[in-house]
Amino acid sequence: MKKRNVDDWIDRYLSVSFLVIKRGAALVKVGLDEEMTHDQYYLLRYIRRRGTCTSTELSTVFGVNKSAVTAMTNRLVDKGWLRRDRDQNDRRVVALSLTPQGEEWVAETDRNVYRLVEEVIARFPEEEIEAFIRTYEKLARVLQEVEEAK
Amino acid sequence: MKKRNVDDWIDRYLSVSFLVIKRGAALVKVGLDEEMTHDQYYLLRYIRRRGTCTSTELSTVFGVNKSAVTAMTNRLVDKGWLRRDRDQNDRRVVALSLTPQGEEWVAETDRNVYRLVEEVIARFPEEEIEAFIRTYEKLARVLQEVEEAK
């Protein structure tokens, strides 16, 4: 791999990723209820997928400080979307899971967001979507490996 | 395109994009000086690329409120990285551009960030990188079109 190519890719990637992050957030925001933020939606989706999880897990998975997770989950608990349950085997651990209202909000938000994202996805041929998502998923794994190695 | 496929892609994309955004930010953060935040780095990169630009342009390109841009540029001006110059033809307009110190900080940050990103990019075959970035750039364009249409 030539250094010039690599630098060019990095430049293109950095330039475009910020655009996609901001514009993607702006698009998704349209589908979010006034009450729900972008980060709250993704966090609830993650917890729903896992069924139950801990602050520490969220902190390492998303690469943020544990106190940031506490702050976020506080807001979600206050809204009645998330519950905290102390683990009886290890009483230091707190299990986070969605309340029925939380499930309901995420499901409803999913319907709105999916409708918006469909519009975007329809502009790409199937093979391109499939290949792109596969690389994106691989990127998520590599990022985790690189951070764990360090 | 089958509905089941589309929903599956959307689910995979939403799930993975939040991970990549957070982990990518955590990786880049290592290369940032204590003084510089993630968003400030990208904003300075964008302005450098454009040479000069306005608040309104930043606001529409990144899909955020104009007052958010004012707040960000205030912090950058305070740090001496960005300058504001009133346009003499249309005195409502303010032209934003990097100061020499701003250029210096971005260039230095680039060197640190590129070193980190190289490590990640080296794990992918060239064709995969090229295809991925091309689709990503197309995604940025489509997102802008969709938002303009609405």
Added chain:
DNA sequence: ATTAATAGTTCAATAGTTGAACTAAATGGA
């Protein structure tokens, strides 16, 4: 000349973040 629109700022409120200091509980030698 008055009204509209445009560019940008200010302000209050809120979400998200860090890092240090802290509590409580579990673990691991000596």
Added chain:
DNA sequence: TCCATTTAGTTCAACTATTGAACTATTAAT
């Protein structure tokens, strides 16, 4: 067993980023 260490999570102060409404200043339109 006891004390030190580790682990899980919270609290707090300080900061960045964001929105939306109200505002100033300037230009454009009729």
